[in-house]
Amino acid sequence: MARAIPSPQTFRLLRRLCALESPIATSTGAQTRTRPHQLRYPPVQTVTHSQNSRRPFSTSRSCTEEAHYQRSSSPQSEGHGPSTPEDTAPPDITNYYTLFPQTLPNGPPPASPFAIPISRLRREFLSLQSRYHPDKFPSGTASHQKSLALSSLLNAAYKTLSDPLLRARYLLLETYGVDVTTEDNNIHSGLTDQETLLEVMEAQEALEEATSHEDIEKLMEENAVRIRDTEEILGKAFENDDVDEAKKECVRLNYWRSLQGALKEWEPGKEVRLVH
Known part of the structure; x- marks a missing residue:
């Protein structure tokens, strides 16, 4: 990206x-x-x-x-x-x-x-x-x-x-000196933990199953909480000079921001594809 x-x-x-x-x-x-x-x-x-x-x-x-x-x-x-x-x-x-x-x-x-x-x-x-x-x-x-x-x-x-x-x-x-946007540092390099992957898959399935704007509004509220919590953890990681935690939370935040964009562009029957 x-x-x-x-x-x-x-x-x-x-x-x-x-x-x-x-x-x-x-x-x-x-x-x-x-x-x-x-x-x-x-x-x-x-x-x-x-x-x-x-x-x-x-x-x-x-x-x-x-x-x-x-x-x-x-x-x-x-x-x-x-x-x-x-x-x-x-x-x-x-x-x-x-x-x-x-x-x-x-x-x-x-x-x-x-x-x-x-x-x-x-x-x-x-x-x-x-x-x-x-x-x-x-x-x-x-x-x-x-x-x-x-x-x-x-x-x-x-x-x-x-x-x-x-x-x-x-x-x-x-x-x-860490570029988390390169393919060398993506999901296959272990920056994304299994818990995050499971959470992302569940969020994507919920988006695919949404049938109304009311469903989307609920998902947007849930995702806003994810973004806020991830930003808080990410900030603490940098303030504690914890690069491993910062890398992991940066990747998580990218997922939730991608989901945020997909929710805003939602249309019935439209294919959902999250970018990491």
């Missing part, structure tokens, strides 16, 4: 443009170059069910820190003072969490809860999108190119973090 993580080309563009002049600068004074920023993003890889090692998020110096370093160490042209930090400093693109420092100051779990205040996240997202909107920079310039890439990254980060299932997949991949 498709993941809401930007393509490698997007990250390569951001890294290349970080080496150019500050993309948000409005001063007409002398230009300075920032040192290239090495964005750490782990390659997609698969670990076996027995592995339980945690890979910490990158703590290397961000583009924001590099910009501040260059401004503090480089002289300004005569007659032109330094621009304000809000105008010149790009956001920290180390990972999705560092993009939203006001809402997520402590980073990902286990340093912070799995649950995220969505309303606060959306306010910060809209503020960042407004500040770095591509229309604010001349077309064809390095600033404009970087703002396009940054806008795409912000969109992907917000979409991912605001959805518990996408957030869980992202944390498993970014923190532990």
